[in-house]
Amino acid sequence: MKTYDIYIVGVGGQGVLTIGDLISEAAVKANIPISFFPTKGMSQRGGLVKAQLRLCSGDVGPSMPEQSADLVVAMELSEALKALPYLGKNTEYLLYGNVWLPTAAMLGKAKYPAKEKVCAAIEKAGAKLYYVEPKALPFYEGKPVRDNLFVLGAIMANTGLQKLLSAEAIAEIIAQKWPKAKAANLTAFNGGLNYGVL
Amino acid sequence: MSGLNVAYDSLIGFAYSGTNGGMVVYVADDPGVTTGMCEQDSRGFAIMSDMVMLEPATVQECYDYTKFAFELSEAIGAPVFLRGVTNVSQSHALLEYEERLLPVEKEPILKKDIAKYTKAGSAICTAQHKALISSFAEAEKIIRVKGLNELKLGKKGGIGIIAAGVSKQYLTEALVLANREGAAIAEENISTLKLAATLPFPVQELQAILQNCSVVIVAEELEPHLEREVYHLAYKLGMDTKIIGKMDGTYSRLGEYNAGIIAQGLFAATGKAVPAVLKGGITAGMELAAARPITTCSGCPHRGTYMAINAAIKHLGYKKDEIMVTGDIGCTILGMNPPFHTLWTEVSMGASIPIAQGYIQAGVTKPVLATIGDSTFFHAGIPGLINAIQQNVDLTVVILDNGWTAMTGMQVNPGTLQDYQKDPCQQVDLVKVVQGLGVEQLWLTDPYDLAATTKIMQEAIDTKGVKVVIARRECAIQATRRKVDYGKVQVIQEKCTNCKVCVNITGCPALVLAENSVYIDDSQCNGCGLCAQVCKFNAIQKEAK
Ligand SMILES: Cc1ncc(C[n+]2csc(CCOP(=O)(O)OP(=O)(O)O)c2C)c(N)n1
Ligand code: SF4
Ligand code: SF4
Numbered sequence: 001m002k003t004y005d006i007y008i009v010g011v012g013g014q015g016v017l018t019i020g021d022l023i024s025e026a027a028v029k030a031n032i033p034i035s036f037f038p039t040k041g042m043s044q045r046g047g048l049v050k051a052q053l054r055l056c057s058g059d060v061g062p063s064m065p066e067q068s069a070d071l072v073v074a075m076e077l078s079e080a081l082k083a084l085p086y087l088g089k090n091t092e093y094l095l096y097g098n099v100w101l102p103t104a105a106m107l108g109k110a111k112y113p114a115k116e117k118v119c120a121a122i123e124k125a126g127a128k129l130y131y132v133e134p135k136a137l138p139f140y141e142g143k144p145v146r147d148n149l150f151v152l153g154a155i156m157a158n159t160g161l162q163k164l165l166s167a168e169a170i171a172e173i174i175a176q177k178w179p180k181a182k183a184a185n186l187t188a189f190n191g192g193l194n195y196g197v198l
Numbered sequence: 199m200s201g202l203n204v205a206y207d208s209l210i211g212f213a214y215s216g217t218n219g220g221m222v223v224y225v226a227d228d229p230g231v232t233t234g235m236c237e238q239d240s241r242g243f244a245i246m247s248d249m250v251m252l253e254p255a256t257v258q259e260c261y262d263y264t265k266f267a268f269e270l271s272e273a274i275g276a277p278v279f280l281r282g283v284t285n286v287s288q289s290h291a292l293l294e295y296e297e298r299l300l301p302v303e304k305e306p307i308l309k310k311d312i313a314k315y316t317k318a319g320s321a322i323c324t325a326q327h328k329a330l331i332s333s334f335a336e337a338e339k340i341i342r343v344k345g346l347n348e349l350k351l352g353k354k355g356g357i358g359i360i361a362a363g364v365s366k367q368y369l370t371e372a373l374v375l376a377n378r379e380g381a382a383i384a385e386e387n388i389s390t391l392k393l394a395a396t397l398p399f400p401v402q403e404l405q406a407i408l409q410n411c412s413v414v415i416v417a418e419e420l421e422p423h424l425e426r427e428v429y430h431l432a433y434k435l436g437m438d439t440k441i442i443g444k445m446d447g448t449y450s451r452l453g454e455y456n457a458g459i460i461a462q463g464l465f466a467a468t469g470k471a472v473p474a475v476l477k478g479g480i481t482a483g484m485e486l487a488a489a490r491p492i493t494t495c496s497g498c499p500h501r502g503t504y505m506a507i508n509a510a511i512k513h514l515g516y517k518k519d520e521i522m523v524t525g526d527i528g529c530t531i532l533g534m535n536p537p538f539h540t541l542w543t544e545v546s547m548g549a550s551i552p553i554a555q556g557y558i559q560a561g562v563t564k565p566v567l568a569t570i571g572d573s574t575f576f577h578a579g580i581p582g583l584i585n586a587i588q589q590n591v592d593l594t595v596v597i598l599d600n601g602w603t604a605m606t607g608m609q610v611n612p613g614t615l616q617d618y619q620k621d622p623c624q625q626v627d628l629v630k631v632v633q634g635l636g637v638e639q640l641w642l643t644d645p646y647d648l649a650a651t652t653k654i655m656q657e658a659i660d661t662k663g664v665k666v667v668i669a670r671r672e673c674a675i676q677a678t679r680r681k682v683d684y685g686k687v688q689v690i691q692e693k694c695t696n697c698k699v700c701v702n703i704t705g706c707p708a709l710v711l712a713e714n715s716v717y718i719d720d721s722q723c724n725g726c727g728l729c730a731q732v733c734k735f736n737a738i739q740k741e742a743k
Contacts (some may be wrong), residue, residue: 001370001371001374003371011490024290028292031376033291033292034291034292035257035289035290035291036286036289036290036291037288037290038288038290039232039233040233040288044610046492046707047488047490047492052285058370058371059367059370059371059434060367060368060370060371060457061255061285061364061365061368061371061456061457061557062285062286062289062364062367063454063455063456064456064457064458064460065287065371065375065457065459065461066456066478066479067458067475067479067480068458078486078487078488078490079487079490081483081484081486081487082484082487084478084479084480084481084482084483084484085478085481085484086479088475095342095380101710101711102488102489102490102491103493103536103537103701103705103707104489104491104536105488106698106701106710106711107701107702110488110489111486111488112488113486113488114486117483117486118239118483118486119485120483121482121483122483124480124482124483125479125480125482126480127484136265143650146301146539152488154645194310
């Protein structure tokens with residue numbers, strides 16, 4: 001029994017579930033059995049969104065054990081900490097350092113963690129960290145592209161997921177899924193593919 | 199689970215009367231409370247109503263057992279439960295499915311059977327209860343023939359594992375983990391009972407595994423319903439089998455399980471200490487995460503209503519924490535969260551009005567307000583309002599009329615615009631309903647107009663008797679979908695003093711901080727204009743169309 005477990009966290013509206021959908025579709029196309037468990041909760045109103053993807057050959061349940069994710073992806077700096085229990089010594093952690101301030105933090109009434117502290121907590125938990133800089137987000141026709149697709153590109157370029165799924169297959173799914181936004185979306189995805197985090 | 203909670207009144211009635219055709223009650227429990235409001239175990243309801251409980255563990259089983267549940271219900275003439283848990287219910291996976299079968303009967307079957315479908319009278323009721331109990335026993339046989347529960351006996355004296363619902367899906371993985379971490383158990387020493395149907399309790403299978411093993415692990419999320427039955431059977435059989443589960447402290451009644459958690463039972467069974475790698479995960483650092491209370495969407499009309507209630511309370515010279523405002527179910531409850539902190543209570547649909555009345559009748563002399571959404575009012579608010587009118591209490595009821603049933607996914611409600619009422623449905627006029635009940639002091643206001651709404655709230659609070667304020671403006675999400683255009687609102691950067699009063703009072707997610715000023719994220723802002731109405735420097739302005 002061999003599993004490849006992915007845990008994704010972010011805030012509602014960041015496209016966490018789209019990343020999950022795309023990975024699932026690519027897995028199905030590659031004949032890899034997949035269980036995709038998204039938790040939406042209060043996503044529409046700015047709450048936490050998380051998703052668990054288990055690419056596996058055998059029988060597994062939807063929730064993965066703690067300390068054993070192969071890959072963790074965080075779309076927001078503070079929410080990144082919510083994935084800590086899933087980190088183990090073989091975990092790769094791709095952190096997109098986007099900051100989405102809650103109102104109280106904006107007003108200085110509540111704390112928001114510093115980037116260094118978040119990175120330190122992740123590394124202390126034993127994971128290998130790849131930090132993706134939000135400022136590197138490409139533009140298409142003067143507008144920033146969808147950052148979830150950019151992050152997915154960075155995942156495919158830098159993590160072990162590339163051993164299971166091919167970036168070309170994902171690019172194809174993106175192109176088919178949103179034909180009208182194909183050029184912008186592929187700019188995002190390819191931008192991520194070309195983003196070297198090391 | 200909440201779904202069954204709020205429908206429970208009718209459940210026992212259905213169970214007692216039984217059914218003609220198939221009836222399946224689908225309920226999803228929420229261990230860990232990731233999507234709902236409670237962490238109860240619906241199997242308790244099934245026990246109380248003598249109903250069958252099937253517990254699919256995978257997407258495929260959800261599909262397969264739904265079909266079987268209908269067959270079973272038809273066979274025993276009683277409703278059957280299908281129980282998911284959040285992670286099973288929300289999962290996506292590949293599915294093998296069959297062609298859809300539609301009912302053969304084209305016409306509704308009208309069957310008059312007073313003794314079956316009414317309840318009053320002990321003779322009728324006792325007969326129904328008797329029939330229900332025998333249908334339950336019948337179900338046990340059918341489930342056994344179907345082979346839904348899988349019993350695999352290993353060597354005598356070994357370790358038995360009883361796993362129900364989603365927990366059975368973690369067994370293989372748990373055994374791999376236990377093996378890897380030093381609690382290897384030879385395969386021939388393991389007996390397993392994988393349960394897909396937990397009620398009626400599979401007594402024969404439970405006895406078989408008890409009699410075969412020296413230790414039995416019971417893995418089930420939430421309440422130890424099965425485990426208690428196992429203790430009970432062990433007592434009846436006179437066995438002192440060691441039972442591992444919640445009652446010895448190995449497993450928790452809280453949260454969802456995974457293979458790591460299930461594996462802890464295997465360590466307990468082999469008398470070994472659980473290694474750190476299986477004991478939850480690293481939490482050091484999690485406390486640094488910023489709290490992210492959910493708030494109303496940008497442009498939400500409820501925002502204007504809560505701002506107005508807060509302002510009215512202040513203008514009338516009260517402190518915020520001395521005026522009780524009850525809340526109700528729906529997006530409307532978000533008034534409990536920052537920056538509003540307006541609402542004090544949330545219980546069940548429609549409860550806002552009677553609870554407020556209760557406080558008044560208990561002797562609260564300061565004004566009391568109740569807030570309730572339009573759907574909730576139509577569904578369960580009217581009886582409470584009638585009661586308040588009859589009892590003639592001094593109560594202000596605010597109906598937040600956004601035209602839709604927003605929280606649960608934008609269903610049409612009786613008050614939704616006629617254009618969206620599917621034929622032959624028709625729109626019900628909320629104002630007329632309230633007037634029809636005899637409410638004389640009624641105001642209709644637009645919560646996007648903060649000054650007017652605040653003034654009306656003040657007036658209403660200051661008036662005696664039952665008063666109703668209808669704050670009417672469409673849900674922002676629906677208005678945007680329908681392409682309603684409120685125009686563009688912008689921060690004039692030179693005028694903004696960065697006082698952040700707008701952020702403080704509205705908490706609107708479309709307001710973002712720039713270097714030395716606030717700016718508005720166009721992709722989120724719907725142009726409601728509420729922030730502009732609190733800016734003292736006139737720095738937020740609506741662009742002329
Ligand atoms: C008796 C009962 N039925 C259904 C529900 C599920 N439910 C929760 S919120 C909600 C909708 C509330 O709509 P509304 O009062 O219009 O407020 P909105 O979300 O639109 O602001 C429903 C139906 C429930 N909690 N109780
Ligand atoms: S869905 Fe509609 S009613 Fe609910 S918070 Fe958003 S705008 Fe308000
Ligand atoms: S106008 Fe102001 S309060 Fe309304 S949605 Fe835009 S930013 Fe938010």
